Amino acid sequence: MSSEKIVAEKRTEFGKGAARRIRRENKIPAVVYGHGADPIHLSLPGHATMMALKNHGANALLELSIDGKKQLALTKQVQIDDVRRVIEHVDFVAVRAGEKVTVDITVHVVGDAISGTMVVTDANTLTVEAEATHVPESIEVSVEGLEAGTQIFASEVTLPKGSTLVTDPETLVVNVTEARVIEEPEDEEEAAEGETGEDEAEATDAE
Template sequence: MSSEKIVAEKRTEFGKGAARRIRRENKIPAVVYGHGADPIHLTLPGHATMMALKHHGANALLELDIDGKTQLALTKQVQVDDVRRVIEHVDFVAVRAGEKVTVDIVINVVGDAASGTMVVTDANTLTVEAEATHVPESLEVSIEGLEIGTQILAGQVELPKGTTLVTDPETLVVNITEARTIEEPVADEAAEGEAAEAPEAEAADAE
């Protein structure tokens, strides 16, 4: 995983009012936690941060330039406004090169299972341990040609070199089942016959 450099500003104003003022300036309030130090409250450039997080995904690694010093920071939580879809706040964990971190990695299911099957994804992420600067952006699971009854467990998912599985290896990730078929309702032939005879009976009565 590569990192992107972001110039950050330390902030001394806190609370909702201060956060709103920061966002009005197209900037993003953020906090860096970790290594036993006090949290570092920052203001980040809005567009550059948004693009970095969009490009690198959930576990984006950023090089934060804070007063001329570089701090590696791993993204832990991104708060997004549900309506405007803009980033409201970011939580980071301070990391060092060579340090091991535990993160949740998104699973991407690729390929097509055999005809007549239905693919059920039971786990969307796996928890792994990896070196902070080599956290995988995602894990790929191929279901190409898999038949009904095939199951893929966490322990069967291929991990990048240097990455260790933390999730229970017996956790079900993907289950290939038989495709459900929707049966067409069968009309009652007797009822259809009665319905067809009804107009004839009414016509006879009229005569």
């Protein structure tokens, strides 16, 4: 995983009001935790940060320039406004090259099981340990040609090189089942005719 270089500014004002002012300047409030140091509160350039997170996913690795010093930071949480869909705040954890980190990686199911089956993803993420600068962006699980009744557990998933499984090996990741058969609803015309016949019979009885 390559790191995106971002120039960050330290901030001394906190609270909702300060955060709103930062966002009005097209910047994003953020904080970096880790290595036993006090949290570093920052403001990041809005567009550059948004593109970095978009391109590198949930575990994006950024190289932050803070007062001229470089700090590798692994994305841990991104808060997004539900209505405007803009980034409100980002939490990072400070890391070093060669350091091992524990992260949740998204599972991507690829391929097609045989006809007449339904593929259910029971685990959307797997927790792995990996080197901070080589965190995989996703984990692929192939269901190509699998039959109904096939189950894939965490222990059977091929992890990217350098990653170690932390999730319980017996966790069900993918379950291939028989496709559900949906009964066709009664023909609308027949139903309408039936209702018309009932209406006419009721009218005759009334006479």
